[in-house]
Amino acid sequence: GAVVSQHPSRVICKSGTSVKIECRSLDFQATTMFWYRQFPKQSLMLMATSNEGSKATYEQGVEKDKFLINHASLTLSTLTVTSAHPEDSSFYICSARPDTPGGGSPLHFGNGTRLTVT
Amino acid sequence: AQKITQTQPGMFVQEKEAVTLDCTYDTSDQSYGLFWYKQPSSGEMIFLIYQGSYDEQNATEGRYSLNFQKARKSANLVISASQLGDSAMYFCAMREGNNAGNMLTFGGGTRLMVKP
Numbered sequence: 001g002a003v004v005s006q007h008p009s010r011v012i013c014k015s016g017t018s019v020k021i022e023c024r025s026l027d028f029q030a031t032t033m034f035w036y037r038q039f040p041k042q043s044l045m046l047m048a049t050s051n052e053g054s055k056a057t058y059e060q061g062v063e064k065d066k067f068l069i070n071h072a073s074l075t076l077s078t079l080t081v082t083s084a085h086p087e088d089s090s091f092y093i094c095s096a097r098p099d100t101p102g103g104g105s106p107l108h109f110g111n112g113t114r115l116t117v118t
Numbered sequence: 119a120q121k122i123t124q125t126q127p128g129m130f131v132q133e134k135e136a137v138t139l140d141c142t143y144d145t146s147d148q149s150y151g152l153f154w155y156k157q158p159s160s161g162e163m164i165f166l167i168y169q170g171s172y173d174e175q176n177a178t179e180g181r182y183s184l185n186f187q188k189a190r191k192s193a194n195l196v197i198s199a200s201q202l203g204d205s206a207m208y209f210c211a212m213r214e215g216n217n218a219g220n221m222l223t224f225g226g227g228t229r230l231m232v233k234p
Contacts, residue, residue, distance in 0.1 A: 034221050034222075042226075042227075043209065043224045043225060043226045043227050044163075044209065044224045045224075046221050046222075046223070049221055091161060093161070093163065095163070095222075106153055106165040106168055107153075107165075107221075107222050108165070109155075109162065109163035109165075110162075111160075111161065111162045112161040112162065112163075114161070
């Protein structure tokens with residue numbers, strides 16, 4: 001089945017530093033990938049849609065200069081949290097869907113990255 | 119308005135019994151897809167089942183079935199013969215339109231706890 005690999009799974013960083021999270025589709029191509037954030041005991045909230053070869057589309061309220069997204073190839077998207085602050089501590093999870101026609105294929109998720117900013 | 123509503127924040131079920139997790143949705147699109155995901159405490163999102171808006175039959179996948187009532191805009195998940203390993207968060211999600219580039223919108227989730 002389709003596999004999405006996300007690294008790192010867990011990261012602790014100091015305030016003011018930047019953290020890069022990678023999301024790779026291992027056995028399929030994905031023109032579009034999605035980045036979600038999940039706070040404890042809450043649902044997944046879409047942060048941005050990552051489009052290969054073009055700028056990401058950010059959801060309302062998400063700072064594009066803080067959460068930099070680069071979708072450099074059909075199998076790799078990266079999310080960089082710049083100048084991280086404790087309130088950025090959260091579970092970040094990426095997802096991708098194979099570039100096949102039709103609506104039935106589900107989004108496949110990475111295993112998520114738990115970010116803790118001290 | 120909420121696009122996906124899960125009204126049960128938490129549910130208990132006895133092992134080996136069936137349980138229904140509720141999900142209602144709101145969309146004006148004719149073409150849409152409904153998904154259920156399981157999220158154990160480790161955090162990964164596990165795809166369980168999919169129902170397309172034009173599918174006439176209710177989707178089934180092993181012990182999972184989706185009770186799709188289009189007129190009521192509900193897509194409840196039924197888990198039969200519950201197992202201890204079914205204890206997890208369950209999310210209902212919707213994709214509007216029929217495009218691989220469309221994101222999923224998630225409901226608030228239901229925490230299912232299976233009692234031995």
